[in-house]
Amino acid sequence: MATEATLERTAQVQAAAPAAAPLLEVEKVTLQYKTKEHLVTATYRVSFEVFGADRFVLLGPSGCGKSTLLKGVAGFMSPVEGTMRLRGRVIDGPGPDRMMVFQEFDQLPPWKTVKQNVMFPLRVTGKYGRREAEERALAYLDKVNLTKFVDAHPHMLSGGMKQRVAIARAMAMEPTILLMDEPFASLDALTRRKMQEELLRLWDDIRFTVLFVTHSIEEAMIVGTRILVLSPHPGQVKAELNTHHYDHRTVGGAAFQTTQQRIHDMLFADRIEEEEAAGHG
Amino acid sequence: MAEARLGELGSDAGRRHAIEPPIREEFEVQVDDAGHIGDVARPLSTWEKIQNVTAIRRAAILVAIALIWQFYAAYLDNPLMLPTFWAMAKALVASFTADDLLLKAWVSISTLFKGYVIGIFIAMVLTSLAVSTRIGNDLLSTLTSMFNPLPAIALLPIAMLWFGLGEASLIFVLIHAVLWPLALNTHSGFMAVSETLRMAGRNYGLSGIRYVLHILIPAAFPSILAGLKIAWAFAWRTLIAAELVFGASSGSGGLGWYIFQNRNELLIDKVFAGLAMVIIIGLVIENVVFRWIEDRTVQKWGMQRQ
Numbered sequence: 001m002a003t004e005a006t007l008e009r010t011a012q013v014q015a016a017a018p019a020a021a022p023l024l025e026v027e028k029v030t031l032q033y034k035t036k037e038h039l040v041t042a043t044y045r046v047s048f049e050v051f052g053a054d055r056f057v058l059l060g061p062s063g064c065g066k067s068t069l070l071k072g073v074a075g076f077m078s079p080v081e082g083t084m085r086l087r088g089r090v091i092d093g094p095g096p097d098r099m100m101v102f103q104e105f106d107q108l109p110p111w112k113t114v115k116q117n118v119m120f121p122l123r124v125t126g127k128y129g130r131r132e133a134e135e136r137a138l139a140y141l142d143k144v145n146l147t148k149f150v151d152a153h154p155h156m157l158s159g160g161m162k163q164r165v166a167i168a169r170a171m172a173m174e175p176t177i178l179l180m181d182e183p184f185a186s187l188d189a190l191t192r193r194k195m196q197e198e199l200l201r202l203w204d205d206i207r208f209t210v211l212f213v214t215h216s217i218e219e220a221m222i223v224g225t226r227i228l229v230l231s232p233h234p235g236q237v238k239a240e241l242n243t244h245h246y247d248h249r250t251v252g253g254a255a256f257q258t259t260q261q262r263i264h265d266m267l268f269a270d271r272i273e274e275e276e277a278a279g280h281g
Numbered sequence: 282m283a284e285a286r287l288g289e290l291g292s293d294a295g296r297r298h299a300i301e302p303p304i305r306e307e308f309e310v311q312v313d314d315a316g317h318i319g320d321v322a323r324p325l326s327t328w329e330k331i332q333n334v335t336a337i338r339r340a341a342i343l344v345a346i347a348l349i350w351q352f353y354a355a356y357l358d359n360p361l362m363l364p365t366f367w368a369m370a371k372a373l374v375a376s377f378t379a380d381d382l383l384l385k386a387w388v389s390i391s392t393l394f395k396g397y398v399i400g401i402f403i404a405m406v407l408t409s410l411a412v413s414t415r416i417g418n419d420l421l422s423t424l425t426s427m428f429n430p431l432p433a434i435a436l437l438p439i440a441m442l443w444f445g446l447g448e449a450s451l452i453f454v455l456i457h458a459v460l461w462p463l464a465l466n467t468h469s470g471f472m473a474v475s476e477t478l479r480m481a482g483r484n485y486g487l488s489g490i491r492y493v494l495h496i497l498i499p500a501a502f503p504s505i506l507a508g509l510k511i512a513w514a515f516a517w518r519t520l521i522a523a524e525l526v527f528g529a530s531s532g533s534g535g536l537g538w539y540i541f542q543n544r545n546e547l548l549i550d551k552v553f554a555g556l557a558m559v560i561i562i563g564l565v566i567e568n569v570v571f572r573w574i575e576d577r578t579v580q581k582w583g584m585q586r587q
Contacts, residue, residue: 076480094483104477110582111499121485124495155583
């Protein structure tokens, strides 16, 4: 009975979707985690909404709880306050409808080849049969230009290639929302730029929805259509900005630099105040 | 002098006189085609290739040991204390036909194998419990700290009391020998699995036994394999010792029993032949069986250097 009711509700939400129903609703979420000595409040009453085909960026300095927030959406942490809903359903635990791309290169099981790595979630969730999973895996590996390396093991790949495998793996699942936790932060600048371009090209192609965490203002503006700016200790919403009109070609432009400066000021205003206070005191 | 100069460099006065790098001409060059550079990649010589074969290097060590043994024993000239390598080899070959040494080895190995497999199974159950529940973790660490230091052979008298003078007693002590070192290694392997890999696994929606099978066991495989090797050695030495001390407890008698019998009859070359058989089996298991597993797993996955 309960499931029927939920199904109906979901159906209603989906029916309303074309208009303007958000895919992901985060409402006044407070996240805390314990260390050995402290109870750390990572985010405090953060709210935002992500719509279909958004490239939604969580931007902030270290300590603003952006990664923690992403882990909350992924279901690895539950909020002490507030709710997170995906397609109207409250998030309670990790699941393959929210595939995650991590920053670390060791996210790929080293005992599987590139192809097996992409196939594994497709198979293990029971979504696809062997042949279908293989076809999908190869198709997505082709999209990230790794066709030549399908039978290689992860330890033979460079960092950028590993991240591309992780992206292919996540996308092949066609998750409701793709979660990316500073996926390019461990890459060198040239590779990073290439990966950003590739991600945007893939988005043009498939129009997936992505929630992207970064601490780089430039990356946020290039990758994102909309940026949520968070302040640190604990993470609170500072602003939400539109950046869908920026990409690599506009990086040097005046408008880009103005926005970049605006975000920069937003993020570092606190610090200057603090320093001034310290200076006067 | 040097100190004074360093001090100067640190100060503002020193910085004003600091050395500036000379400004040089800029240039650009057309890069040569790699084709005529030549020796970018050179095939290895035959000698280098031979040196790269592990089996050959290790065989060379074995031959060296055999030679040293042979010459020292010949120099000692006391076959009752130390027969020559050659005498041992002849006794070994003769034993294959005369004393059914291979059959005796098989008796030992098959007993060992039963204990080994049951031990592995229990170790896997215990460690899976230990990673999924807190009480399981406490149970495992208490049990391993209690029983791991206890020599398996010390349990044999009790085992014989409980299970009689048969294979069952041997299997009991073998399980004891295998279980604790393997559980300890597997558990520390599980604990060392990176947080990212764990999250990736849970992200797929894996939990419980599927999570252990698909993520933890392969990710901890280097530690598990080390545990399997240690457990194998423990089991092997426990079995031989048990047979030596308690004789033919498993009916037909194994290698340990063979060594014991021949020592009683002062057939020392046969004692050495029995010991050599133990060593040969150990070498084969280590260098063929475990090596085969390593090549197909941790080496191929890049989790262990070549």
